Structures are given as C-alpha cells and as structure tokens.
Amino acid sequence: MNAMSGKVPAKAVRQIEGVAIRFTGDSGDGMQLTGTKFTEATALAGNELATLPDYPAEIRAPAGTLAGVSGFQIHFSSKSVRTPADHPDVLVAFNPAALRANIDDVRPGGMVIVNSNSFTDKSLKRAGYAEDPRPSLRDRYAMVEIPLTRLNREVLKDLDISMRDADRCKNFFALGLMYWLYHRPMEPTERWLENRFKGDLLEANLRVLRAGHAFGETTELLPVSYIVPKAKIQPGVYRNVTGNTALAWGIVAAGALMQKDVFLGAYPITPASDVLHEVARHRHFGVKTFQAEDEISAISAAIGASFAGVLSVTTTSGPGFVLKQEALGLAVMAELPLVVIDIQRAGPSTGMPTKIEQADLLLALYGRNSDSPMPVIAPLSPGDCFYTVLEAFEWAVKYMTPVVVLSNGHLANSSEPWRIPDIETLSRPRITHWTDAKTFQPYARNPETLARPWAIPGTPGLEHRIGGLAKEQTTGNVSYDPENNEQMIRLRAEKVARIAVDIPPIEIDGPESGELLVVGWGGTFGAITSAVEAARVDGKPVSSIQLRHLNPFPTNLEQILRRFDKILVPELNQGQLVRLLRSEFLVPAIGMNKVRGQPFLIEELRARIDELLSEETSP
Amino acid sequence: MTDHFGKLTSKDFASDQDIRWCPGCGDYSVLANVQRVMPELGIPRENFVFVSGIGCSSRFPYYMNTYGFHTIHGRAPAFATGIKASRPDLSVWVVTGDGDGLSIGGNHLLHTIRRNIDIQILLFNNRVYGLTKGQYSPTSPIGMRTQSTPDGSIDHPIDPLAFALGAGATFVARTIDVDGPHLQQMLRRAHSHPGTALIEILQNCPVYNDNEWIEVEDRKSRINAALVLEDGEPLLFGSEDQRRGIRLHDGIPTVVELQKGEDPIAAGVAVHNERTQTPAYAFALASLKRPEFPLPIGVFRAVETATYDALLQGQVADAIVKRGAGSLYDLLHSGDTWTVGPS
Numbered sequence: 001m002n003a004m005s006g007k008v009p010a011k012a013v014r015q016i017e018g019v020a021i022r023f024t025g026d027s028g029d030g031m032q033l034t035g036t037k038f039t040e041a042t043a044l045a046g047n048e049l050a051t052l053p054d055y056p057a058e059i060r061a062p063a064g065t066l067a068g069v070s071g072f073q074i075h076f077s078s079k080s081v082r083t084p085a086d087h088p089d090v091l092v093a094f095n096p097a098a099l100r101a102n103i104d105d106v107r108p109g110g111m112v113i114v115n116s117n118s119f120t121d122k123s124l125k126r127a128g129y130a131e132d133p134r135p136s137l138r139d140r141y142a143m144v145e146i147p148l149t150r151l152n153r154e155v156l157k158d159l160d161i162s163m164r165d166a167d168r169c170k171n172f173f174a175l176g177l178m179y180w181l182y183h184r185p186m187e188p189t190e191r192w193l194e195n196r197f198k199g200d201l202l203e204a205n206l207r208v209l210r211a212g213h214a215f216g217e218t219t220e221l222l223p224v225s226y227i228v229p230k231a232k233i234q235p236g237v238y239r240n241v242t243g244n245t246a247l248a249w250g251i252v253a254a255g256a257l258m259q260k261d262v263f264l265g266a267y268p269i270t271p272a273s274d275v276l277h278e279v280a281r282h283r284h285f286g287v288k289t290f291q292a293e294d295e296i297s298a299i300s301a302a303i304g305a306s307f308a309g310v311l312s313v314t315t316t317s318g319p320g321f322v323l324k325q326e327a328l329g330l331a332v333m334a335e336l337p338l339v340v341i342d343i344q345r346a347g348p349s350t351g352m353p354t355k356i357e358q359a360d361l362l363l364a365l366y367g368r369n370s371d372s373p374m375p376v377i378a379p380l381s382p383g384d385c386f387y388t389v390l391e392a393f394e395w396a397v398k399y400m401t402p403v404v405v406l407s408n409g410h411l412a413n414s415s416e417p418w419r420i421p422d423i424e425t426l427s428r429p430r431i432t433h434w435t436d437a438k439t440f441q442p443y444a445r446n447p448e449t450l451a452r453p454w455a456i457p458g459t460p461g462l463e464h465r466i467g468g469l470a471k472e473q474t475t476g477n478v479s480y481d482p483e484n485n486e487q488m489i490r491l492r493a494e495k496v497a498r499i500a501v502d503i504p505p506i507e508i509d510g511p512e513s514g515e516l517l518v519v520g521w522g523g524t525f526g527a528i529t530s531a532v533e534a535a536r537v538d539g540k541p542v543s544s545i546q547l548r549h550l551n552p553f554p555t556n557l558e559q560i561l562r563r564f565d566k567i568l569v570p571e572l573n574q575g576q577l578v579r580l581l582r583s584e585f586l587v588p589a590i591g592m593n594k595v596r597g598q599p600f601l602i603e604e605l606r607a608r609i610d611e612l613l614s615e616e617t618s619p
Numbered sequence: 620m621t622d623h624f625g626k627l628t629s630k631d632f633a634s635d636q637d638i639r640w641c642p643g644c645g646d647y648s649v650l651a652n653v654q655r656v657m658p659e660l661g662i663p664r665e666n667f668v669f670v671s672g673i674g675c676s677s678r679f680p681y682y683m684n685t686y687g688f689h690t691i692h693g694r695a696p697a698f699a700t701g702i703k704a705s706r707p708d709l710s711v712w713v714v715t716g717d718g719d720g721l722s723i724g725g726n727h728l729l730h731t732i733r734r735n736i737d738i739q740i741l742l743f744n745n746r747v748y749g750l751t752k753g754q755y756s757p758t759s760p761i762g763m764r765t766q767s768t769p770d771g772s773i774d775h776p777i778d779p780l781a782f783a784l785g786a787g788a789t790f791v792a793r794t795i796d797v798d799g800p801h802l803q804q805m806l807r808r809a810h811s812h813p814g815t816a817l818i819e820i821l822q823n824c825p826v827y828n829d830n831e832w833i834e835v836e837d838r839k840s841r842i843n844a845a846l847v848l849e850d851g852e853p854l855l856f857g858s859e860d861q862r863r864g865i866r867l868h869d870g871i872p873t874v875v876e877l878q879k880g881e882d883p884i885a886a887g888v889a890v891h892n893e894r895t896q897t898p899a900y901a902f903a904l905a906s907l908k909r910p911e912f913p914l915p916i917g918v919f920r921a922v923e924t925a926t927y928d929a930l931l932q933g934q935v936a937d938a939i940v941k942r943g944a945g946s947l948y949d950l951l952h953s954g955d956t957w958t959v960g961p962s
C-alpha cells in the first residue's frame with residue numbers, strides 16, 4: 001500500500017495486492033489474541049497469509065517497558081505469501097514502548113496507528129523517550145492518532161464493569177477498526193466472543209468491536225479503506241494451523257493411522273510445551289501423555305513405552321535436547337522406534353528461549369558418544385510439521401530407529417492456512433510385532449531394511465534382554481568381540497543410510513543448472529524461496545532447493561549440487577549444513593549465517609544473491 | 620521348557636547367560652530367591668519385565684529369562700514408568716543399587732515413588748560403588764576411606780527407606796541378601812502391593828565393602844542386631860532371656876529392657892502397624908540405626924492409594940466414554956475451517 005498523505009475523496013475504497021500489519025502493545029494488551037482473530041478473519045476472506053507472533057520471554061514484564069512489548073505480524077495478499085514480510089506496512093502501537101520497539105521496522109511511508117491517550121509523560125519515560133516522538137514521525141509515516149482509551153471507555157460507560165475490565169477491551173476496538181480498514185468479516189470473531197464470554201463482559205467486547213468498526217466508517221482520520229482480493233488457492237477445505245499444533249496432530253494421527261496407542265513423554269520447555277498441551281487434550285485417541293520430572297525421564301519413559309510396544313515420542317527444545325542425548329544413544333543401541341521432536345530456539349545455553357535459530361543440526365547428527373547415527377527430518381512450514389511427524393514415525397517403526405524432527409520457534413508459533421489432507425490419502429503403515437518363538441533372534445535383521453524385529457513383552461517365548469552394552473549380531477547377547485563391534489556399528493550406519501530409498505528426489509525451484517544454487521533446510525523455506533523467486537523475476541539466474549531430509553540426504557542431492565557454479569547455504573546458525581555439504585560432497589559451498597534470534601529477511605537474502613551473481617566466477 | 624500354562628519352576632526364570640558377579644557377591648542369593656518366587660506369582664513369564672540402570676546389581680535382567688532392559692545410569696525408574704504406564708498388564712520390576720538409585724537416579728526414584736506407579740523396586744544397598752571399583756556411595760558412612768576419599772568421606776549418608784518415605788512411598792520394606800525365606804516373603808508382599816513397592820536389600824560386596832551388614836546377615840548376631848517387623852506384633856528383639864522392645868514416645872524411639880515374662884505392651888513397647896497413615900511412624904523405624912538400636916527388617920509401611928498407571932488408564936477410558944473413540948477427520952476439521960472451491 002502507498003502513502004496516505006494525498007487528498008482523497010471521503011471513504012474511498014482502494015484495491016491493493018497485499019499488506020503486512022504488525023499489532024504491538026504491552027504483553028497484557030492482548031496482542032496475540034488480536035493478531036490471531038485478525039488472522040482467522042483474513043483466512044476466511046480468502047487471502048494467502050503468513051503470521052509471526054513475537055512475545056517477550058518474561059511472563060509479565062513491567063507494564064509499559066520495552067521488555068514487555070508483545071507483537072503479532074500478519075502478511076496477507078491476493079498473491080502467494082511465504083513469509084510474514086520483512087517490513088510491516090502498518091504498525092498498530094498501543095503504547096509508546098511498543099512504538100519505540102517497532103517503529104524502525106516499518107516500511108518508510110507506512111501507516112502508524114497509535115493510541116494517543118497512552119502518550120503520557122510517565123509512559124514516555126518508561127519507554128525511554130525523552131520527548132514525544134510523534135511530531136518527528138509525522139514527516140516519515142502516515143500517523144493515525146486515535147484516542148483509543150477514551151473512545152473505548154465512552155462506549156462502555158453505562159455497563160457495570162470495572163475500569164480495568166473496560167480498558168482490557170480496547171484491543172477489540174482496534175480490531176474492529178482494522179476489520180473496517182481491510183474489509184474483513186466480523187462474524188467469526190463475534191461467534192468466538194459469544195463462546196468465550198457471558199453477560200456484561202460479552203456485551204462489552206461485542207460493543208467495542210462494533211464501535212471500532214463504526215469509528216472507521218465515520219472518522220476523518222482514515223479516508224480510505226482497502227480491499228485485498230481473494231488469492232488463487234488450491235481447492236480444498238482449509239484451516240489455520242501453527243507448527244506446534246500440526247506437530248501435535250501429527251502425533252495423534254500417527255496412532256490413528258497405524259492403529260496403535262501413543263505415548264508422549266515431555267517436560268515443559270519453551271517453545272515446545274504447546275505440543276504437550278495439545279496432545280494431552282486428545283486422550284480419547286488412546287494417547288497417553290506423561291509430564292515427566294525432567295527431560296531425561298521424559299525420553300527414558302518414551303523409550304520404555306517403545307520397548308513395551310506403543311508408538312512413542314518425546315518433545316523438547318535445545319537445552320532439553322542436550323539432556324536427552326545419552327538416552328538417545330541407548331535407543332540407537334537398543335534399536336527401538338522413537339520420535340524425538342526438537343523445536344530449536346536461540347542459544348547457546350538458555351539463550352533467547354522465545355527467539356529463532358536453527359543451530360541444533362550438528363547436535364542431532366553427532367551429539368552422542370561414539371558413532372551413533374540417527375535419521376533427521378526438518379519441516380519446511382507450519383503445515384509441513386504434520387507430515388514430518390508422520391514420516392518420522394513411519395521411518396522409526398520400519399527401520400527400528402529413533403528419528404529426530406527439527407522444527408524451530410518460528411514454525412512453532414507461526415500460523416498458515418493449511419489444506420486439510422484427505423485422510424484416505426495418508427499412508428497407513430501396518431505394524432507387525434514378531435511372534436514366532438522358533439525363529440526369533442532379537443538382533444536378526446530384515447535383509448532389506450536391516451531392521452531388527454520389534455518383539456514386545458507379553459509375547460510367549462520371545463523373552464529376551466536388551467540394553468546399552470555392545471551386542472552380538474543376531475543374538476543380541478552382550479559381546480566385547482572387536483570384530484563384532486565394528487560390524488554392528490557399520491550395520492547401524494548402513495541401516496540409516498538405506499532410508500534414502502524412501503526419500504523422494506529433491507525438486508529444484510528454478511532452472512536445473514546454472515550459476516547459483518541456494519540451499520536451505522527446514523523452516524527457512526519461506527524466506528529463501530521468496531527471495532530466489534523475486535530474484536528470478538528480476539532476471540537473475542538463480543535456483544533453490546530446500547532440504548527436508550538431513551540424514552540421509554536425498555539421493556539426487558550430489559548431482560544437483562554439481563550442476564551449479566556457486567552454492568549459497570543460508571542458515572540461522574554459524575554454518576552447519578554448509579559444513580556437511582562441503583565435507584560430504586567436496587563442493588565449494590558458501591555459508592550465509594545469521595544468529596540474531598530472528599528469521600532471514602527476504603531483502604538480505606536478495607542482497608547476498610545479487611552480490612554473488614555480480615562477482616567474477618573464479619576460474 | 621515348560622509352556623506358560625504349565626507350572627513354571629525357578630529354572631524357567633534362569634537365562635542362559637553366564638553370571639558375571641564376583642564370587643561370594645550377595646547378588647547371587649538375591650537372584651536365586653527372585654527366580655524362586657517368580658513362578659509362584661501366577662503371572663505368565665512373558666508378562667514380566669525387569670528393568671535396570673548401571674552398576675553391579677543392574678546386570679540382574681541379563682540373568683532372568685523374562686523380558687529385560689538394561690538401560691542407562693540412574694534412569695531405570697523412568698524407563699519402567701513408560702513401560703507400566705503404556706502397558707499396565709505387565710509386571711514391572713526395577714533393579715537398582717545405592718549409587719544408581721540414590722545418587723545419579725535420585726530424582727527419578729523420588730518422582731516414581733511420589734506418583735505411586737505400580738512397579739516393584741529392588742534397591743541393593745551395599746554402601747559402595749562396586750562396578751567402578753570401590754568409591755564411596757550416597758549410603759556410605761561418614762569417614763569411609765576409599766580411593767576417592769583417602770581422608771575419609773565427608774558426605775552425610777542417606778537412608779534409602781527414609782528417602783522413599785519422604786517421597787510419599789506407599790510400600791517400603793527391608794530385607795537381607797542371605798535370608799532367603801524373609802527375602803522371598805518381602806518379594807511376594809511387594810508384588811501384591813498396588814503401587815510403587817520399594818525393597819531395600821542389604822547386600823554384601825565382598826570385594827569393596829565386605830561384611831558391611833554382617834551383624835544382621837549372621838544368624839547368631841541377627842537376634843540382637845535386627846528387629847523383625849511383624850504386622851500387629853510388638854517391636855521386639857533379642858533372645859528369649861534378654862528380650863528388649865522399642866518404645867515410641869512422641870515419635871522418639873527408646874529401647875526398653877523386658878523382664879522375663881513381662882507383657883511388652885504393658886511395658887509400653889509399640890505395636891507394629893504397617894497401615895499407619897502418617898509416614899512419621901515408618902520414618903521413626905527407618906531412623907533406628909546400629910549400634911544404638913536394632914536394624915528393622917520387614918515391611919515398614921503398606922498403605923493403599925490410587926496408582927498412577929490406573930489413573931492414567933482411567934482418564935483415557937473416561938475420555939473415550941465421554942467423547943467416543945477419537946476421529947481423525949473430526950480432529951482435523953475442528954474449529955474454524957473454510958472451503959476453497961475450484962476456480
């Protein structure tokens with residue numbers, strides 16, 4: 001959208017391709033809720049969209065301070081949308097701290113909507129402003145200054161609710177106004193309020209929402225409203241889903257599809273706890289959740305459940321993933337099926353728990369003592385989290401191995417419209433447990449997959465012992481034989497390598513060969529693809545691939561890498577995949593690294609692509 | 620081999636693996652007695668699971684011809700929790716030691732006991748690290764000289780049963796490696812208890828801490844050194860002509876000398892009640908230490924309360940009754956959805 005300054009006839013309606021809006025306020029102002037409701041309405045309006053919530057690590061940081069600012073960005077369009085956008089076109093700031101924390105991100109000339117009642121001396125000081133910033137901002141942005149607190153109180157003055165409760169409704173005033181501004185349907189939010197509140201509180205929220213909308217129609221502060229036409233979207237039934245919800249539903253779905261009980265062991269940790277919460281709501285699927293005393297117990301219990309014959313999974317984030325490594329080594333040795341979901345967050349150590357990074361790849365691959373190979377999959381988008389979990393379970397039971405899923409805090413909390421799969425099209429692997437006592441050997445291997453049999457307690461005649469001590473081939477008895485040990489280590493590695501036959505060849509976005517290939521992995525898919533496609537629109541010879549399978553790699557990866565002169569590997573870490581590609585394939589891949597707790601901006605990827613393409617190709 | 624419908628014998632519970640404990644180790648006796656009790660429990664052999672951590676005692680599952688899982692150091696209770704929570708039909712036994720269970724695994728032991736999941740925990744207490752060659756353990760006495768404590772240990776020891784009681788244990792017992800009949804009786808009692816049943820087994824390590832429990836292992840000295848707990852009976856010990864009892868006044872124990880023929884109850888000797896609701900009583904028994912007091916053996920506490928596995932299973936069953944068996948279609952279509960038609 002463009003500058004708001006020109007003289008336009010009252011209440012004009014203008015059509016735009018898309019817009020990115022960021023709602024910001026104190027963590028108590030309900031910004032996440034406002035953003036979520038706006039997202040639902042936008043999805044129903046038929047746009048493509050992507051969102052990014054950004055909330056403070058502190059549960060209740062002091063009100064009005066920069067530390068307490070919470071934000072929610074939504075990017076929606078009539079064209080394809082893959083990221084929440086680098087720079088919002090519109091900023092809604094509920095207080096001076098929110099303004100100060102976010103104003104530098106806003107596109108020059110963008111719209112800034114503020115609550116003018118919040119610009120008191122006290123709150124300016126809390127936000128660290130020496131003087132009122134609005135006068136200087138008016139030159140650079142379309143400032144829309146609304147006395148939000150006062151208007152909101154007026155609407156509610158005859159209701160019997162406290163001033164505090166009244167003030168807490170003002171996010172819905174702003175939401176109503178934004179619904180007017182972008183022609184979004186109000187009904188879904190009204191329906192939600194009716195289910196959520198009763199009596200005066202329901203009345204208050206509904207009134208304020210509608211008053212915000214009506215204010216838009218009448219105020220002279222906003223002379224134009226905007227229509228964002230529907231996007232061309234693949235037919236189907238859609239819903240919004242965050243990565244964490246998709247992971248949780250993948251866990252539940254795995255049990256339903258494989259007709260197995262599921263056991264989830266987890267310990268609360270940001271940003272993974274929501275997966276535990278969501279799965280715990282679905283006990284009627286025969287799913288058991290266990291909140292353990294620590295991360296080690298969570299994975300140990302899950303491995304125990306796997307030994308006992310149920311589908312088992314443990315969920316965590318970086319520091320918790322570290323604690324699980326010893327038990328994970330046992331799962332490799334015992335060759336039991338297990339899914340481990342690590343929702344990576346910014347580190348090292350406790351780091352920035354609510355911020356984004358993808359720096360646990362080498363930990364997943366090499367974080368255990370000795371040679372302890374393990375398959376690794378990384379979802380590309382929130383909706384892909386669902387399929388990734390299903391695939392991980394499928395591998396785990398087919399190959400009798402733990403499988404790691406590497407999501408990240410960005411996928412976890414971002415939502416996107418997700419086409420609900422037709423359940424009939426989802427694969428339903430049949431699980432068979434060994435029963436024949438005459439032929440049973442705990443470590444006999446399937447000649448094709450090298451998997452050992454999954455023989456579970458309660459089966460007569462298959463009583464056997466497993467554990468972490470070195471195993472004799474076939475019998476699984478404890479063995480210190482050097483030859484045997486080397487063969488077993490090779491066999492386990494070979495077993496994981498053979499999973500490659502189940503991985504579809506990776507597809508190139510763009511020309512099949514050429515000057516520059518950008519290689520990403522996991523959750524950076526949206527930004528990388530957007531940047532590469534934009535570069536191609538400008539005529540740049542650049543292609544991209546996004547790796548979902550990190551161990552083993554897709555079998556055609558090497559051929560693809562060799563078809564390009566230059567390889568750029570953007571990662572939200574200090575260079576992990578790039579190291580693997582260089583050592584595995586001896587290709588001169590170049591890293592592009594960012595560890596600021598934030599996702600890649602499309603523009604910074606674009607800049608690096610342009611820079612590489614303008615360099616002389618070395619002989 | 621006997622099939623599981625026929626009568627099993629202790630031999631059916633012996634695996635074909637060579638036993639690797641040192642000659643004279645107390646673990647042999649415990650193994651033999653466990654193998655003797657298993658066939659009597661009326662459970663098909665394939666429904667037993669033995670789970671262990673790391674240490675000498677944790678080799679135990681390899682020698683049992685049941686399902687077995689030799690896991691990682693200290694975590695056996697957590698593995699067992701996952702097994703029992705997902706398969707309540709199995710009979711799950713944890714074998715651990717004073718180092719494995721109370722040092723590296725203290726946290727898991729605490730929380731397993733507090734949840735009261737229906738498993739049996741056999742804690743072999745030899746007051747030393749055997750497998751790592753003789754360092755002091757969390758139950759070793761102050762002053763114990765080992766390779767890691769050449770000047771004597773300065774750690775205050777923990778009492779396994781006091782620890783378990785503090786965690787809210789519903790069943791705790793103590794027995795002696797070489798006292799077969801008593802050990803077997805404790806195993807049966809632990810098995811029939813619904814909930815976490817912890818048995819401390821006083822076990823001799825002839826290599827690194829020989830004769831630690833000799834006073835109670837030796838039949839002659841046991842009469843004076845041990846107090847055999849019998850439910851409903853007074854707390855008595857000592858030989859016929861030198862009977863003594865334990866009096867509890869405000870929870871503080873004292874030794875009472877009894878005259879020949881004197882009625883112990885009239886003399887104020889406490890009567891053992893395993894079902895005493897307050898754990899303070901069992902805690903007072905756990906505080907009885909040599910040489911001031913006899914060492915109690917037997918069941919200290921046996922009270923019944925809901926088990927974690929049954930409650931969890933109940934929640935799943937309730938959810939199915941209330942909401943019907945889960946439908947994947949309904950889950951994926953829950954909340955707001957919208958349809959995009961063909962353009």
Ligand code: SF4
Nearest residue numbers: 640641644675749824
């Ligand atoms: S070191 Fe001690 S406890 Fe370990 S096997 Fe030898 S005698 Fe038994």
